[in-house]
Amino acid sequence: MSSIIDGLKPELVWKHFEDITKIPRPSKHEERILEYLKNFANSRSFEMREDSTGNIVVLRPGSGGGENAPIVIIQSHVDMVCEKNRDSDHDFMKDPLQLYIEDGWLKAEGTTLGADNGIGVAAAMALLDMPDTVELPPLECLFTVDEETGLTGAFALSGEIIKGRTMLNLDTEDWGEICIGCAGGGDSSIYLPIGYKKAPSDFLSFQLSVEGLRGGHSGVDIHEERGNAVVFLSSILSALQSIDCRLVSIQGGDKHNAIPREAFATILISPEAVSEVQTIVSNREKSLQKEFGSMEKNMKVILSGLEDSPDENLTEESQSRIIGLLRTLPHGVLKYSHDVEDLVETSNNLASVKINGGKINVICSTRSSIADALESQRERIAIMSNAYGAEIEQDEAYPGWAPNVNSPILETTTKIYSEILNGKPNICAIHAGLECGVIGEKVDGMDMISFGPTIKGPHSPDERVEISSVDKFWDLLLKILKELSKK
Structure with missing residues (x-):
């Protein structure tokens, strides 16, 4: 054979x-x-x-x-x-x-x-x-x-x-x-408690997705400044904050050492705001394509209607905190080496986000060739997370x-x-x-x-x-x- x-x-x-x-x-x-x-x-x-x-x-x-x-x-x-x-x-x-x-x-x-x-x-x-x-x-x-x-x-x-x-x-x-x-490197597991409330009965349900990114290894590819689907999605959700738009769920990325290729959110939109949301999403897609087009030629931002409408959505406070946290956490190269040309010294991968029980779980993977710089960045991530009311677990860094x-x-x-x-x-x-x-x-x-x-x-x-x-x-x-x- x-x-x-x-x-x-x-x-x-x-x-x-x-x-x-x-x-x-x-x-x-x-x-x-x-x-x-x-x-x-x-x-x-x-x-x-x-x-x-x-x-x-x-x-x-x-x-x-x-x-x-x-x-x-x-x-x-x-x-x-x-x-x-x-x-x-x-x-x-x-x-x-x-x-x-x-x-x-x-x-x-x-x-x-x-x-x-x-x-x-x-x-x-x-x-x-x-x-x-x-x-x-x-x-x-x-x-x-x-x-x-x-x-x-x-x-x-x-x-x-x-x-x-x-x-x-x-x-x-x-x-x-x-x-x-x-x-060396180490992960940070961030847990943000969330609350729900009854969803408006007349709101329409949509899935907002970022798809088709290249992804890749969060170490060897991080210097190429490839797109991160979680970062892109959170930027769009942030742009929708001023509109009557409710976040139901969010998920993106998977492995701690892979740059997220896809991310998805379920949102509820008031009927009179649908057209405005579509315009904002379209404009954000064009903006991202302008910024990352040559690197992310297959990127798509899709807003699609859903048949079933959920009974609950996140509270305003929970929605604001998760979007704020995702917009605050760093992603990409944080510092190049002064001693070795073109060597990334320190970076962070905003690796994944998902709802797990009554909490939203965010994973960051931080790398550095300098042990003190690694721990300094992980400390910053902990401070950012705590500022939004999140708990954080950080495993022992590997050398x-x-x-x-x-x-x-x-x-x-x-x-x-x-x-x-x-x-x-x-x-x-x-x-x-x-x-x-x-x-x-x-x-x-x-x-x-x-x-x-x-x-x-x-x-x-x-x-x-x-x-x-x-x-x-x-x-x-x-x-x-x-x-x-x-x-």
Whole structure:
């Protein structure tokens, strides 16, 4: 039976990647992919270690002359961000991904692809499947859980299950780059109590929606100043405050680390105000298109009538507070680094809003490469939230990863990368969370870098991986390990 990956190189990496795209693996629901990896290791008689969180280490002895070399850790995370287009009926808890190729890129129909970090997982599995004649050092293939919702697996990692002190993280998303540092970050969960009152019987019910935005990763894409559907929707609702318009419900965004692509509100409008509301909405759409048109070419602002009219709407005070809070909370780049050109230092993603019980829940995800700056911004978010009568919960921030320009593994990788590229790779730090920062704090003396193939649109249904870059990434990985097997 033919497959979409037939003929793609390297065959072993693509085979494993296709296999894992058939296995549901949302964050916090990794039990099936973990079972698959355990069966994979057991069927090949590899030693395996596991901690109480679910992180797995599969051990492959050195081979081809690398038997006595120092252990190298190959690290990837098994979970994926599950985002889909509104018209998709894909069920991430049970359905396999539907893959297709377009213009040299592998994609999934209407959903995230999970190349972040499925390609890394597949590459680790391919290494485990290498013949004994291949020159490799002893490997500890570390598969972590729940990276995408807070680096849970890395935070809870037992240092006892890994012995190596050189680590290759396979979660960077640009071929030609070596990542040697990353931002830290932390979430803020804001809970605003709301009240309801009886809705006017003659008011008409409408859905106001912002749709078709690009979304994307709240770290690596934040500098592009893409539109945020929650921000756009709240700006329109704010413009409607002076009109007899009642807010019933609001929802937008989903994942803390994804820029919201869609947002929706149910509103009630007095019959005599409908025309004025339509004009304001139309004008706001034109204004947003003028401001973001080249970036958000598919953006739509839609006001559509609803058949059923709700019995209740938010009180004036609740409506004013939620709109005010959403208009006050920051979104986007807050500061660029003074030391590294074009590096975002601090940012905030206004990630989601939804009604949960008698409260409106707003999630913000803040990132910074400076720990004090991170906590300062989270303090500001708490003060803003409290000013509107909201409660706030802030989880422990995860640490950034401070660059080590004198790293031995960086020197080795740069040399090999330069030979492949016929030029220098881009050595960089990224404005996103990598597990390296957490693992480096837990395990003393860890020497690490991160690299990978080119992946665009992570955390959105536009996610895609450049097929040709996977072959080059695999070649680089094998050459690095061959060099390390001689140490």
